[in-house]
Amino acid sequence: MITVLLVHDNSDAIESTRAYLERMGEIRVDTVHSTKQALEMARRRRYDIIISYFRLPEINGIEFLADMTGAELLRDLKATHGGLPFILYHRTDRDTLLIEDVHHATEARGNGGGTGAPIAEMRDMIYQAVLRKKAERDQVLRSDMLSAILSVSPLWICQVRGGVFEWVNSTMARGLGLDAGSLAGQGVQKIFPGADEFERAFRELGHRTDDQGWGHAHSVLKRKDGTLIPCRLSLRAMDPSDPSRGQVLVCEDRTEQERLAEAQKESDLRYREFLQNASSLIVKLDPEGVITFFNKHAQAFFGYSEAEILGKNIRDTLLPQKLGKSSPAFVADPGATHEGGGLRIYEMQVRGGEPAWVAWHTRAIRNADGHLDEVVCIGHDITDHEHRERRRISTAMWRDTVIAGTDVREEVFDSVLHICIEIAKEGREGKQVGTAFVIGDSDAVLVKSKQLILNPFEGHPAADRMITNHDIKENIKELAQLDGAFVVRGDGRIEAAARYITIDTSRVGIQKGLGTRHSSVAGITLVTRAIGIVLSQSGGKISIFKDGRIVQEIA
Numbered sequence: 001m002i003t004v005l006l007v008h009d010n011s012d013a014i015e016s017t018r019a020y021l022e023r024m025g026e027i028r029v030d031t032v033h034s035t036k037q038a039l040e041m042a043r044r045r046r047y048d049i050i051i052s053y054f055r056l057p058e059i060n061g062i063e064f065l066a067d068m069t070g071a072e073l074l075r076d077l078k079a080t081h082g083g084l085p086f087i088l089y090h091r092t093d094r095d096t097l098l099i100e101d102v103h104h105a106t107e108a109r110g111n112g113g114g115t116g117a118p119i120a121e122m123r124d125m126i127y128q129a130v131l132r133k134k135a136e137r138d139q140v141l142r143s144d145m146l147s148a149i150l151s152v153s154p155l156w157i158c159q160v161r162g163g164v165f166e167w168v169n170s171t172m173a174r175g176l177g178l179d180a181g182s183l184a185g186q187g188v189q190k191i192f193p194g195a196d197e198f199e200r201a202f203r204e205l206g207h208r209t210d211d212q213g214w215g216h217a218h219s220v221l222k223r224k225d226g227t228l229i230p231c232r233l234s235l236r237a238m239d240p241s242d243p244s245r246g247q248v249l250v251c252e253d254r255t256e257q258e259r260l261a262e263a264q265k266e267s268d269l270r271y272r273e274f275l276q277n278a279s280s281l282i283v284k285l286d287p288e289g290v291i292t293f294f295n296k297h298a299q300a301f302f303g304y305s306e307a308e309i310l311g312k313n314i315r316d317t318l319l320p321q322k323l324g325k326s327s328p329a330f331v332a333d334p335g336a337t338h339e340g341g342g343l344r345i346y347e348m349q350v351r352g353g354e355p356a357w358v359a360w361h362t363r364a365i366r367n368a369d370g371h372l373d374e375v376v377c378i379g380h381d382i383t384d385h386e387h388r389e390r391r392r393i394s395t396a397m398w399r400d401t402v403i404a405g406t407d408v409r410e411e412v413f414d415s416v417l418h419i420c421i422e423i424a425k426e427g428r429e430g431k432q433v434g435t436a437f438v439i440g441d442s443d444a445v446l447v448k449s450k451q452l453i454l455n456p457f458e459g460h461p462a463a464d465r466m467i468t469n470h471d472i473k474e475n476i477k478e479l480a481q482l483d484g485a486f487v488v489r490g491d492g493r494i495e496a497a498a499r500y501i502t503i504d505t506s507r508v509g510i511q512k513g514l515g516t517r518h519s520s521v522a523g524i525t526l527v528t529r530a531i532g533i534v535l536s537q538s539g540g541k542i543s544i545f546k547d548g549r550i551v552q553e554i555a
Helices: 012-023 035-044 072-078 116-152 172-174 195-207 254-276 297-300 400-405 408-425 442-447 468-478 516-527
Strands: 002-007 029-033 047-055 084-094 097-100 106-111 156-161 164-168 215-222 227-239 248-251 281-285 291-294 345-351 355-366 372-381 435-439 449-451 487-488 494-501 529-533 540-545 549-554
Touching: 002 012, 002 035, 002 116, 012 029, 012 116, 029 035, 047 072, 047 116, 047 540, 072 084, 084 116, 116 549, 156 172, 195 215, 195 227, 227 254, 281 297, 400 408, 400 549, 408 435, 408 468, 408 529, 408 540, 435 516, 442 449, 442 468, 442 487, 442 494, 468 494, 487 516, 494 516, 516 529
Parallel strands: 002 029, 002 047, 047 084, 345 549, 435 487
Antiparallel strands: 084 097, 097 106, 156 164, 156 248, 215 227, 227 248, 281 291, 281 372, 345 355, 355 372, 435 529, 449 494, 487 494, 529 540, 540 549
8 A cells, every 4th residue: 555645736637636546445645735734744654655736826817825835845854754755746737737756857747638647647656656765765675684794794794996995894893903984995905914915815815716706715814903813715706797896805713713723633632642641452443444543552462563553454463363364353343333332342462463352442433424434442451361371351341241130150151152262263174163052041941942953962961061061162162063052051051952942033133144043042032031142153253142132242
C-alpha cells in the first residue's frame, strides 16, 4: 500500500485524480487543503510521497495567496524529511496541468483531452517515484549492511588505489593502534616496518596468485607503538577489467597462530624429552612400520642406538622369525591401529636374537582426513626372567583379570598358555598348527560338546593327565594336530582332546577374519564359566576368550 499526502487546490481535475487513485485500492490518499496543514501532517505521519500545488490557481481572475507555496513546503520538508519523493502540479490554465517530479527532473503536461491524461500521468509518476525511492533505500541499506559487516570482520580489510589507502575497516585501524580516518589518504608503506619489506611483500603478492585472482604473501606490519605483527596478506583487484578502481587488501593477524605454534614447538620438545626419559618402552611407527622414534629406555632394552634403529622397519629388527616367516608388524595388526589402544602382548627379540615379551598399548594417530599418520606404542617388559634357560612370558601383570570368577588356577592357566606359545613357535614337523583349549567349568563344557574321535586321555591315571606335568607336553603337541579342542579342568586335569563344541554361535560377535575355531570357543565361554585359548594356524596368534569375547591377544 502506497500512502500519499495530497495538498488539494480545490480544482475538479485534482479531485478527479484523488478519487481515481483511491479507487485503485493500492494507494491511500490523505487530503489537506493548505501547505501549512501538509507540513503538520508530514510531521505526525509517515508518507511514501507528497503531492502539492505549486501555487493556488486564479478563480474568475482572482488570485488567492496560500500560507506557503509548494516550493516553500518542499524546502521546509527537506530539513526534516530529506529525500521524501515530492511532486508539484501547477495549472497554467483551465485545460493545462503541469506535473513535475522535483527529485527526478521529470515533468508531464496534460493538454485537453479530458481528465484521463493527467490522471494517468500522475499515477505513473507516483509509482515511479515511490519505487525509485524504495530502490534507493534498499541500496543504502545494503551498503550500510556491507559496511557494518566489513567493519566488524575479524580480518583487516582496506581499499587501496595507487598505493594509497582509500578506506580502512575499524578492525584494522584498532589492530594497528591508528584511527581509520587518519589512514585514509596515507600511503600503504606507512604500515610496513620499512621500504624493503613493503616492496618484498608486494612482489610476492604479484607472483603468488590463486585461480580466483588473489595474490598471497606473508609479511609483518608495524603498529603505531612500533611492535611488529606477523600477517598473511591477500590482494585482489576490485574490478579485474578496470584496474583503475583499485584493489582490496586483506590482512590476517597471525600473532596468535604464531604464538600457538611456538608454544606447540616448545611443548613438543618437552614431550619428546619426557618420552626419551620415560621408564616405559616408547616407539613410534609410520603406516608402513618404519621406526620414527625410539626412546632411551627402548634403546637400552633392545640393545640398539637411536642412529642404528631409526628408519628401519620393525618387522626386520624387533620382531622374531616364526617358522621362517616374519611376525606381522604392528601396523598390519587390526588391533594396533584401533583408537581404543588396548593392551596387546607381542613376542619381540632384542639384539642378538634373544626373545622378550612386551605388553604394548598402541594408539593410532590420524590426520584431519582420517588417514593413519603414525602408531604410538608404549610397552612394558613382561618376560619371566627367572627362567634363564628359556625365556617365558610372565602373566602376573594381567592374568588375575582373566581368571577372576572362574575355577581356573594360576599355574594351570600359565601351563596352557606356555604350551600354546611353544606350539606357535615350533609348529609340528615344520608346519604351523592351530588348536584350542577350554579351561575350567569342565562339566558344563563336556555337556555342550562331543568327541570327534575316541578320547585319547580316557582311562589314564589322573596324575598322567595333569597339564602341569612336564612329561605330557609332547603328547599334547602331537594331539594338537587333531581337529577339535582340549577340555581342561580348573585344577589342570585334561578331560578330553579332539572335542567338538556343539554350541550355537549366532550370539557371538567377534572381529572379522577369525575362523570357526575362534567362534566356537567364544560361544562356549559365553554360556559357561570357562576360559578359552585359541592358537591360530595362520600367523600363530594366540587369542584368549572369556564371556564370549577376546580379553587378550598374544602375537
